[in-house]
Amino acid sequence: MTPAKYDVLGIGNAIFDVLVQTDEAFLAAHGMSKGGMALIDEVRATAIYRDMGPATEMSGGSAANTIVGLANFGARTAYVGKVKDDQIGRLYVHDIRAAGVAFETRPANDGPATGCSYILVTPDGERTMNTYLGAAQELTSGDIDAAQVAASAFVYLEGYLWDPKNAKDAFLKASTIAHDAGRKVALTLSDSFCVDRYRGEFLDLMRKRTVDVVFANEAELHSLYETSDFETALKQLRADVNLGVVTRSEKGCIVASQEGVTAVPAYPIDKLVDTTGAGDLFAAGFLFGLVRGLGYEKAGRLGALAAAEVIQHIGARPQTSLKQLAQQSGLPV
Amino acid sequence: MTPAKYDVLGIGNAIFDVLVQTDEAFLAAHGMSKGGMALIDEVRATAIYRDMGPATEMSGGSAANTIVGLANFGARTAYVGKVKDDQIGRLYVHDIRAAGVAFETRPANDGPATGCSYILVTPDGERTMNTYLGAAQELTSGDIDAAQVAASAFVYLEGYLWDPKNAKDAFLKASTIAHDAGRKVALTLSDSFCVDRYRGEFLDLMRKRTVDVVFANEAELHSLYETSDFETALKQLRADVNLGVVTRSEKGCIVASQEGVTAVPAYPIDKLVDTTGAGDLFAAGFLFGLVRGLGYEKAGRLGALAAAEVIQHIGARPQTSLKQLAQQSGLPV
Numbered sequence: 001m002t003p004a005k006y007d008v009l010g011i012g013n014a015i016f017d018v019l020v021q022t023d024e025a026f027l028a029a030h031g032m033s034k035g036g037m038a039l040i041d042e043v044r045a046t047a048i049y050r051d052m053g054p055a056t057e058m059s060g061g062s063a064a065n066t067i068v069g070l071a072n073f074g075a076r077t078a079y080v081g082k083v084k085d086d087q088i089g090r091l092y093v094h095d096i097r098a099a100g101v102a103f104e105t106r107p108a109n110d111g112p113a114t115g116c117s118y119i120l121v122t123p124d125g126e127r128t129m130n131t132y133l134g135a136a137q138e139l140t141s142g143d144i145d146a147a148q149v150a151a152s153a154f155v156y157l158e159g160y161l162w163d164p165k166n167a168k169d170a171f172l173k174a175s176t177i178a179h180d181a182g183r184k185v186a187l188t189l190s191d192s193f194c195v196d197r198y199r200g201e202f203l204d205l206m207r208k209r210t211v212d213v214v215f216a217n218e219a220e221l222h223s224l225y226e227t228s229d230f231e232t233a234l235k236q237l238r239a240d241v242n243l244g245v246v247t248r249s250e251k252g253c254i255v256a257s258q259e260g261v262t263a264v265p266a267y268p269i270d271k272l273v274d275t276t277g278a279g280d281l282f283a284a285g286f287l288f289g290l291v292r293g294l295g296y297e298k299a300g301r302l303g304a305l306a307a308a309e310v311i312q313h314i315g316a317r318p319q320t321s322l323k324q325l326a327q328q329s330g331l332p333v
Numbered sequence: 334m335t336p337a338k339y340d341v342l343g344i345g346n347a348i349f350d351v352l353v354q355t356d357e358a359f360l361a362a363h364g365m366s367k368g369g370m371a372l373i374d375e376v377r378a379t380a381i382y383r384d385m386g387p388a389t390e391m392s393g394g395s396a397a398n399t400i401v402g403l404a405n406f407g408a409r410t411a412y413v414g415k416v417k418d419d420q421i422g423r424l425y426v427h428d429i430r431a432a433g434v435a436f437e438t439r440p441a442n443d444g445p446a447t448g449c450s451y452i453l454v455t456p457d458g459e460r461t462m463n464t465y466l467g468a469a470q471e472l473t474s475g476d477i478d479a480a481q482v483a484a485s486a487f488v489y490l491e492g493y494l495w496d497p498k499n500a501k502d503a504f505l506k507a508s509t510i511a512h513d514a515g516r517k518v519a520l521t522l523s524d525s526f527c528v529d530r531y532r533g534e535f536l537d538l539m540r541k542r543t544v545d546v547v548f549a550n551e552a553e554l555h556s557l558y559e560t561s562d563f564e565t566a567l568k569q570l571r572a573d574v575n576l577g578v579v580t581r582s583e584k585g586c587i588v589a590s591q592e593g594v595t596a597v598p599a600y601p602i603d604k605l606v607d608t609t610g611a612g613d614l615f616a617a618g619f620l621f622g623l624v625r626g627l628g629y630e631k632a633g634r635l636g637a638l639a640a641a642e643v644i645q646h647i648g649a650r651p652q653t654s655l656k657q658l659a660q661q662s663g664l665p666v
Contacts, residue, residue, distance in 0.1 A: 018424075021652070054401065054428040054650060057390040068387065087420040087446070091351075095387040113420070317387060319354065319647075 001182040002151070006102065007075040007291040009152035011144075011174055012063025013136035013160050013167070014081030014105075015115045016088045019127075019276065019314055020055045022120045027128055032120065035219075037129040037191040039163060040118075045132040048118050058315045059095035060117060061136075062190060063158040065277045065316045069284025069306050071100040072322045073333060075291060078102040078152060080143055080170070084135035089114035095317075105143050108135045125272035125311065133164055141169040149174050150181035153291055156283070157211070159190035162198040175210050186213035188283055189220040196223050206240040213243040213290075215283050221246055234261070245300075247282050252304060255296040264300030267308035267329075277316025281306040285322070294332055301331055334515040335484070339435065340408040340624040342485035344477075344507055345396025346469035346493050346500070347414030347438075348448045349421045352460075352609065352647055353388045355453045360461055365453065368552075370462040370524040372496060373451075378465040381451050391648045392428035393450060394469075395523060396491040398610045398649045402617025402639050404433040405655045406666060408624060411435040411485060413476055413503070417468035422447035428650075438476050441468045458605035458644065466497055474502040482507050483514035486624055489616070490544070492523035495531040508543050519546035521616055522553040529556050539573040546576040546623075548616045554579055567594070578633075580615050585637060588629040597633030600641035600662075610649025614639040618655070627665055634664055 027034050030048060040048065064079055071077045079096055083089035085107040092114060096103045115134035121127050139161075149155055155178040161167040175185045187205060189195050195202060195216075202224065205211050214237070216224065225233040237244040237256055244256040252265040285306035289299025306322050313319050326333040360367050363381060373381065397412055404410045412429055416422035418440040425447060429436045448467035454460050472494075482488055488511040494500040508518045520538060522528050528535060528549075535557065538544050547570070549557065558566040570577040570589055577589040585598040618639035622632025639655050646652050659666040 049427060052427075052431060054392065054431045055424070056648065057424065059387065091388070091390065094382060094385075098385060098387045314652075315389065 004153035004183070005076065005151040006078045006148070006153065008067065008070050008154040008156050008287055009078040009080065009149060010063035010067035010156045011080045011161065011170060012061050012158040013115060013133060013164065014064060014083045014092055015061040015117045015131060015136060016057065016092055017060035017117050017119055017276070017316060018049070018055045018057050019119045019121060019274070020052045022053060022122065024122055026051070026120060027122065032128050032130065033193070034122070034128050035126050036193050037131055037160070038193070040130045040132050042132060045116065045118065045130070048130050052118060056314055058317060059092045060316045062160055062188065062280050063156055064096060065280035066156060066284045066287070067101050068096065068099040068317050069281045069322060070288055072318050073284065073288040073302070073326070074323050075288055078148055080105050082108060082135050082139040082143065083114040084108045084111065086113055088116070089135065104145070108138045111135060111138055119276055121274045121276065121314065125275050127274060127276040137164040139164060139170055140166040141173040144170050144173050144177070146177050149177040150183070152178070152183060154184050154186055154287060156186045156287065158188050159194050159198065159202060162194065162201065172210070184212045185210065186215065186287065187211040188215040188279065189224060192219040192223040195220050199224060203240065211241065213245070214241045215245050215247070215279065217247045217279055245286055247279055253282065253300050255300055257296065262296045262300065264297060264304060267304040269308045269312055271312060273312050274314045275311050277310045278307045280316060281310040281318065288333070292332070298331065302326060305329060305331065337486035337516070338409065338484040339411045339481070339486065341400065341403050341487040341489050341620055342411040342413065342482060343396035343400035343489045344413045344494065344503060345394050345491040346448060346466060346497065347397060347416045347425055348394040348450045348464060348469060349390065349425055350393035350450050350452055350609070350649060351382070351388045351390050352452045352454060352607070353385045355386060355455065357455055359384070359453060360455065365461050365463065366526070367455070367461050368459050369526050370464055371526070373463045373465050375465060378449065378451065378463070381463055385451060389647055391650060392425045393610070393649045395493055395521065395613050396489055397429060398613035399489060399617045399620070400434050401429065401432040401650050402614045402655060403621055405651050406617065406621040406635070406659070407656050408621055411481055413438050415441060415468050415472040415476065416447040417441045417444065419446055421449070422468065437478070441471045444468060444471055452609055454607045454609065454647065458608050460607055460609040470497040472497060472503055473499040474506040477503050477506050477510070479510050482510040483516070485511070485516060487517050487519055487620060489519045489620065491521050492527050492531065492535060495527065495534065505543070517545045518543065519548065519620065520544040521548040521612065522557060525552040525556040528553050532557060536573065544574065546578065547574045548578050548580070548612065550580045550612055578619055580612055586615065586633050588633055590629065595629045595633065597630060597637060600637040602641050602645055604645060606645050607647045608644050610643045611640045613649060614643040614651065621666070625665070631664065635659060638662060638664065
């Protein structure tokens with residue numbers, strides 16, 4: 001196996017975030033499921049945006065947030081995702097490249113606009129996402145560069161890729177190339193509603209070892225195994241995947257491998273502002289620990305640290321150097 | 334005089350802010366004057382943006398920030414400024430209307446894109462702005478609705494309007510309409526380099542009573558009178574304008590009227606993050622005090638409070654309710 005050129009290559013829906021702080025009444029008035037990600041069409045996007053307050057915009061997208069977090073820690077990263085060549089798409093391309101991520105996916109020249117997520121942040125810090133996939137719908141297996149995938153130690157994929165019509169082909173192609181090259185494949189389950197839409201396929205990916213590592217939060221894990229009992233779900237997860245990492249908000253995370261189960265505490269925070277990107281940044285820190293060979297416990301701590309940074313401000317991308325934060329906390333980076 | 338429909342109508346360059354936290358070396362490498370606003374063309378905009386890190390975007394523009402701040406306090410407001418009907422322009426229109434501001438300026442259908450400012454925020458919290466005026470260049474006196482101006486207790490204008498080719502005609506038209514209707518006109522000097530470009534014209538506006546109230550920071554005041562002595566400059570200001578309000582960062586502000594001079598302290602802050610919008614939000618609080626008839630001292634305190642809110646986070650628009658903040662501080666709103 002040749003040395004990897006990239007530590008992690010991420011593939012995901014490239015989504016521009018439009019964030020606003022609002023109240024519970026807004027969610028109720030628009031029939032939103034708090035804490036979830038709902039797919040919306042253009043008509044609903046227009047209706048929601050019309051009623052939203054003044055917003056802050058920044059690049060987002062689950063796997064992209066993770067990859068930017070990894071780059072921020074100092075990892076060598078690449079990203080594959082589809083925007084349109086429009087004003088917002090150009091902001092998106094700028095941001096991911098400016099973060100130090102290799103990004104070469106050709107933008108769409110026609111078709112729908114760059115995808116957007118209208119993210120409502122309530123006073124308790126919870127985020128509720130309404131995503132218009134737009135150009136992210138246009139991602140196909142043709143966007144996968146086999147040489148780039150084969151040159152990446154990890155391929156990181158988001159479950160959200162099951163929503164656009166052809167992206168799962170890109171996902172499966174990347175997984176095959178990665179495994180043929182002796183690389184590892186990680187998947188985040190993304191969202192409990194997403195798990196509900198694709199439960200059978202996600203379980204297949206795990207049981208057929210199409211993926212080696214799975215990230216999930218508690219709600220996603222419970223949805224996956226359709227049980228409210230955490231221990232039952234965890235036991236099934238251990239049987240189904242080589243490495244399962246379950247985040248539990250302020251309770252920290254559980255790393256479940258064939259060898260055993262490791263619990264890692266959450267990182268202390270001053271004030272919860274916006275949970276957008278918490279899981280994405282946890283995955284960034286954890287994967288950074290994995291690619292540096294630091295062991296599950298330290299990987300979990302790096303994940304907790306990155307998640308703690310991102311939930312203390314608006315938006316899903318780090319606003320400070322995660323590498324420096326880790327050093328200040330005595331963690332190896 | 335009929336009762337005013339609006340407390341304040343603002344006219345300014347409608348600019349979308351692209352903000353990034355960076356280091357001093359970036360400013361030096363790009364030959365930027367720290368703390369200033371430089372006008373840039375498309376070529377330089379491209380060169381600066383290419384080298385900038387991942388950014389956060391939100392609507393900006395000096396007078397617009399002030400008007401949004403006023404609306405946030407609970408004032409009845411309107412804004413006049415020119416964007417293009419492009420993706421960013423539509424974000425801009427959304428944001429100002431969502432803030433509760435009446436905004437009816439027709440967007441440009443062709444010509445340059447919506448204006449952008451590339452704002453570099455250094456670790457000391459200072460911001461350095463590089464502004465591509467874009468569609469803001471297209472504002473003309475035809476965009477001024479005489480009835481709307483006449484129905485506004487205050488018209489608030491930014492000195493930056495002297496930069497685009499026709500906006501000063503809009504400015505002068507609005508001032509004439511306002512005074513004919515018995516209303517007041519306020520001007521912010523905007524930027525010390527801007528004052529340097531238009532010193533003679535700005536002094537004319539003051540001495541001919543085209544404007545009744547002038548907002549300036551220390552650097553702008555020193556530039557206006559080409560003196561490094563604060564007391565000398567202040568004395569001249571008092572002779573030239575009915576009401577002069579000078580902001581002095583952490584030293585608070587000086588309100589200089591024909592009756593006397595009032596000093597108001599700055600509002601305490603926890604951590605300076607980004608000074609973008611400090612002067613704009615000070616003006617918002619001060620004008621709110623004026624339109625509510627609270628007197629100069631309380632108006633100064635409201636200005637200080639609003640400035641303190643905006644400098645403790647990234648971006649020039651308030652992230653919390655200024656009305657509630659004022660109430661919590663025992664200030665009348």
